Amino acid sequence: MREQVRQFILENFLYTDDGSALRDDASFQESGIIDSTGIIELVEFLQDQFAVTIDDDDIVPENIDSVDAIVGFLQRKGCQA
């Protein structure tokens, strides 16, 4: 799960295969990796890929703002690692 999320972000927002370009604890908000529309693309990807429903109320930094946060959120949503 972690690897899929990382791949999506590397490919779509950092345009690279170089895994070292993305730290799992890097805040998207602080680093500017993702913009407002990027967050929508990311949420759509997570919904499709992991078959979860993500409400507007779920889209908060605690759940989405880093690879670590996303993995934790997906696990809380019942996705298997």
Add this chain to the structure above:
Amino acid sequence: MSRDTLVHALARSAEACPDRAALILGPRAVSYARLYHMAAALAEHLAARGLAVGDRVALLSRNSPEYAAAYYGIQAAGGVAVALNVEAKARDLGNWLRHCEARWLIADARHPELPQLLAQPHDWCIILIGEVPPGLDVEPHEAFGDIVDAAHEPRLAARAAGDELAAIIYTSGTTGEPKGVTLSHRNLYANIQSILSYLRLADDEIIVNVLPFYYSYGNSILHTHVAVGGTIVLENSLLYPQRVLQSLARHRATGFSGVPSTFTLLLGRARVEAHDLSALRYVTQAGGPLAPSYIRRWRELVPHARFFVMYGQTEASARLTWLPPERLDEKMGSVGIPIPGVEIELRDEHGQVVPEGETGEIWARGENIMQGYWRNPERTAETIVDGWLRTGDLARRDADGFLYIVGRNADMIKSGAHRIHPKDIEEAISELDGVVEVAVVGVPDELLGQVVKAVIVAAPDSGLDERRVKAHCRERLAQYKVPRTVEFVEELPKTASGKIRRFMLA
């Protein structure tokens, strides 16, 4: 003629309400007395270090109490505040710093581009805000916090005023011709007073601010609120719209300002109705047209807040027109009437005023109109004609004097709160091996208004693909300038004289 400045306005608020919070960032509140102290400390420090009136001092900081203090401190010392776009990369930042010949750079110690920026040849002195991250090797520098702590009852005195320069705002970053809008103390002060006269802000105003202070719209929010002694709550990101609504409710905010995408994001991606916005008195919207359906939806949800539609340009310090909220329904789609102190004429391509009801370019005159572009007399002469600012925007005026924008400055791309010159991006892409020719245009986007598209003619066997172009741009340009889409074509459509027909590419 007034010799008052923004610095005087801060001093008055610090006198009138020293204990009131001027700025709130997360758990931290900075009072007017403290903001005054911070600004005065920096001003005295810069003056003692030999800042001469008119010297440029660049500021590279996210919205923060330190940003505000530095801005006022620079101007009090007689310096010209050059607030730089914090999303820009070292390439543009270096261009601007060299172009304005900055003597100081006051920067967030954690700004991600700082190492690359400091690696460029330079002779500016450095003042760092916040803790220096481990591993960052900064040559001799001073700490903003130390300067503030060392000052003993510093006094804020304005060493410059009137027509002397107060600020430069860079609106484009090409190496050949950066565009730096120069504003005098009188420009800024006149515009702030004019905005206050129609917004009628009270001294107990609390605004939640999401707009960057380094753009003219955000700049006007900072100074109007400081002038009345209001409180500005800083929310530095719209990535999580729900957060902004929570902040509005928690702080019992009385005001809120946005560009079109601010409202489309809040309405489209968060539940406005789930938050208590009963304290909101007014909302302002500028930076391009917001679809009437969104305005209506917002007003259904927050009917008690007056909704101000406004229009302006950086070249006009910020504001040119406003639509009185009580006329909004009747004049939907209009940007309103000139603000106090501003005259507007609609003129044809020969500079003649067009007959009533016909479309013409907006020409504007008033105390808020810029002094010109920094060290760019040709561009200044094209833009300021006989004291009138040529906006490049086309409009018509109805019988009641309300203006309707019908066409915008053709090439400029508006994406979210950003205005993007295609040239900035074209220049960066041209540096990529294998690019024969490139044109950049804005294409419609539901959320952001427009997003960037690059159309490229590549050399045969260049091996260029979309990802390489984006990766190249990402290293050199602010994130919002990285093309959303890249298209490869055999040739670019051109006029007989060889000019690219951009409209055919969008």
